[in-house]
Amino acid sequence: MSLHQAVLANEVLEHLNIKENRNYIDVTFGQGGHSRLILQANGPEGKVLGIDWNPEAFEGAGSLKKDFPKRLTVKYGNFADLDELMKTEKRKNWDGILADLGWSMDEIKSSGRGLSFQIDEPLNMVYGNVESENAWDLVNKAPFEKLLMIFRDYGEERWAHRIATRIVEQRRLAKIDTTKQLADLVANSIPKRFHSHHIHPATRVFQALRIAVNHELENLERFLPQAKKYLKSGGRLVVISFHSLEDRIVKQAFRQWMKDGEGKVVTKKPVIAGAEELEKNRASRSAKLRVWEKG
Ligand SMILES: C[S@@+](CC[C@H](N)C(=O)[O-])C[C@H]1O[C@@H](n2cnc3c(N)ncnc32)[C@H](O)[C@@H]1O
Known part of the structure; x- marks a missing residue:
């Protein structure tokens, strides 16, 4: 159904x-x-x-x-x-x-490709057989400026700078492999008092990555x-x-x-x-x- x-x-x-x-x-x-x-x-x-x-x-x-x-x-x-x-x-x-x-x-709920922050899955997000960087590559390897652009322009995320900074710091210590790790990191990057009552704090970052990965x-x-x-x-x-x-x-x-x-x-x-x-x-x-x- x-x-x-x-x-x-x-x-x-x-x-x-x-x-x-x-x-x-x-x-x-x-x-x-x-x-x-x-x-x-x-x-x-x-x-x-x-x-x-x-x-x-x-x-x-x-x-x-x-x-x-x-x-x-x-x-x-x-x-x-x-x-x-x-x-x-x-x-x-x-x-x-x-x-x-x-x-x-x-698709969002059951793709198995890590489209959603609500389900813990490996970060991937690739659709349509595109030969491209997947979400794991972007999160773990893309330069800071690229992550910033993706979160700011595609996600319209006001905390883009802070989130990109945290990602770059975190990935030096250990790779960010799953949707849950990323969702938690994003949530922890945004001060609690700015968390929305309506949407999860990682919503915009996930939307931005889906747009970037799939062109x-x-x-x-x-x-x-x-x-x-x-x-x-x-x-x-x-x-x-x-x-x-x-x-x-x-x-x-x-x-x-x-x-x-x-x-x-x-x-x-x-x-x-x-x-x-x-x-x-x-x-x-x-x-x-x-x-x-x-x-
Ligand atoms: C919002 S859903 C469409 C729902 C559909 N109108 C219905 O009523 O069931 C968007 C669909 O477009 C597909 N899609 C997104 N980008 C696409 C692309 N570039 N080429 C082909 N299909 C694409 C997605 O896989 C998804 O199945």
Whole structure:
């Protein structure tokens, strides 16, 4: 049973402008929450192509395939390599593309890769077969300045300097091998009176490391112009982001394309969750949805 609830579900359906027999790509298939809603709305012949870089994400796809025979295809891969993934697709023009960025609750809680400070696991965090430094490498080997940048810019952590200093001191004595060791070190670096009542003191540092290890901002930057190519005229690109740097990348790309005369920004301001959803789904608190329509 998935822990994940699709965020901004009604808003996604409305802004993708779902119509019967039209075709959509969901580049962050996850637990298939949004894909299921799209398939319910674009029947009887409309197709969905689901992409995800976590093969476990497709475990639930079997039941979706049964419920919507011949209408769902899933593909393993990084959405930053969309051109590559589309090479084997006959259809080159789609009615809409959805990206619901970040991680699902299931991945955070049970990835086995140390994504969460709540579960004691080896520090790793790597997704999508990227040949890159993992979280252990960064924490134990990256220069102080790099750690500082990651915590400050990606984590928007006000104690970034102090945390990076403590990490560099600690790792001279013994390596920081597990999520618990790191979470404790971060918590001890921030004076108790500044600990939030709402979030764990290590939340921002873990978010920052996930972004750095998986090149999340670069992936988004590479993905957006590729996605634009696979839309029909009038087709829509809908992106939900959870981080201010991601939202800025999306906002700037959409504005630039509008200036270039390639289409229009549908959402002048980002769409956010309403009171009812905020109450039910914590993940929706920081969700921002932006929409672009190809001319
Ligand atoms: C927030 S979840 C999506 C949940 C999904 N919309 C649902 O309703 O079930 C984000 C998903 O995108 C995947 N993902 C993140 N970055 C990716 C990338 N660069 N390429 C492909 N998949 C990615 C994650 O593995 C995760 O499954």
